[in-house]
Amino acid sequence: MGLxxxxxxxxxxxxxxxxxxxxxxxxxxxxxxxDDLKTDYEENKVVLxxxxxxxxxxxxKLSPQDLEKLHSFSSRLYKVKRxxxxxxxxMRELARDQKKxxxxxxxxxxxxxxx
Numbered sequence: 758m759g760l761x762x763x764x765x766x767x768x769x770x771x772x773x774x775x776x777x778x779x780x781x782x783x784x785x786x787x788x789x790x791x792d793d794l795k796t797d798y799e800e801n802k803v804v805l806x807x808x809x810x811x812x813x814x815x816x817x818k819l820s821p822q823d824l825e826k827l828h829s830f831s832s833r834l835y836k837v838k839r840x841x842x843x844x845x846x847x848m849r850e851l852a853r854d855q856k857k858x859x860x861x862x863x864x865x866x867x868x869x870x871x872x
Contacts, residue, residue, distance in 0.1 A: 766870055773866035780859035787855055791848040798845050805831075805838050 812827055819827065 769866060769870055773863060773870070776866065777859065777863055780855070780862065784852065784855050784859060787848070787852045791845070791852050794845050794848050798841055801841075802838065805834055808834060 809831060812831055815827065816824060
């Protein structure tokens with residue numbers, strides 16, 4: 758005789774299906790957000806280079822104080838770029854981890870069902 762009767766197996770199977778549906782919805786949403794974030798990042802990653810080129814053009818025209826402010830601003834923009842890149846990487850990891858967690862959860866449900 759198995760560990761579960763038919764009613765318990767049915768409940769576990771329903772929980773498995775519901776859990777899988779929820780996890781798949783979450784994964785789909787994460788992947789959509791990741792795609793949007795990657796697209797936005799790719800469209801805007803050249804801005805810092807363009808800004809630095811512009812700063813180079815302005816260097817001869819600015820006072821030393823203004824030039825220092827501009828360089829400071831440029832370095833802060835670079836930090837924003839790094840944060841954006843880290844955000845894309847974090848979203849990618851989140852998508853991977855969610856997919857892995859979904860697979861593990863489904864496998865555990867199936868182990869209970871077929872034990």
